[in-house]
Amino acid sequence: QVQLQESGPGLVKPSETLSLICTVSGGSINTYYWSWIRQAPGKGLEWIGSIYYSGSTNYNPSLRSRVTISIDTAKNQFSLKLTSVTAADTAVYYCARTWQQYHFDYWGQGALVIVSS
Amino acid sequence: DIQMTQSPSSLSASVGDRVTITCRASQSISFFLNWYQQTPGRAPKLLIFAASNLQTGVPSRFRGSESGTDFTLTITSLQPEDFATYYCQQSYSSPFTFGGGTKVEIK
Numbered sequence: 353q354v355q356l357q358e359s360g361p362g363l364v365k366p367s368e369t370l371s372l373i374c375t376v377s378g379g380s381i382n383t384y385y386w387s388w389i390r391q392a393p394g395k396g397l398e399w400i401g402s403i404y405y406s407g408s409t410n411y412n413p414s415l416r417s418r419v420t421i422s423i424d425t426a427k428n429q430f431s432l433k434l435t436s437v438t439a440a441d442t443a444v445y446y447c448a449r450t451w452q453q454y455h456f457d458y459w460g461q462g463a464l465v466i467v468s469s
Numbered sequence: 470d471i472q473m474t475q476s477p478s479s480l481s482a483s484v485g486d487r488v489t490i491t492c493r494a495s496q497s498i499s500f501f502l503n504w505y506q507q508t509p510g511r512a513p514k515l516l517i518f519a520a521s522n523l524q525t526g527v528p529s530r531f532r533g534s535e536s537g538t539d540f541t542l543t544i545t546s547l548q549p550e551d552f553a554t555y556y557c558q559q560s561y562s563s564p565f566t567f568g569g570g571t572k573v574e575i576k
Contacts, residue, residue: 454560455503459512
């Protein structure tokens, strides 16, 4: 059974960089796409971006200038960096396994990140 | 971006009821439509992918269908564990967008 777990700081100051890691267990990170999706409090879901195990990426244009997703196949991890954060970036951040057709079948439990000074 | 419009935004129903949720895409997305269920404090769970394919382990009372740019999630007999928020998501083109959600509440 594939499991994903997000980790990282739960509080980030405005203008700083949000960094999260997703650790995949119970299966290899190879062969699939992997994604980050976020949900602001009480709001809907927003796709941030995805990465293939080879390292190719696909980002939401609304966040592209601030987002970097990378992958470490040796550690079975992939990561998210979001720069210049504001309060609008406060959300639960989910990592998810992604099929080539871009549906998300396994999700992490989510990591709440609050942007506040 | 492709806009996904769900209706209704909320509904009240009783156990055993048949429930229908609709998602409309702002342009053609072929069959690239997925449905998720989310309960409070939990991650979304994939129910249906590619419009009508039941994800492994999901009960058969969940059904997905399509008609042009309109997609429907039907729960044939609502169970207590089905009270949740449901989201559609298009996977036809990037950015991959979600509908606003439909909250299914207990009547």
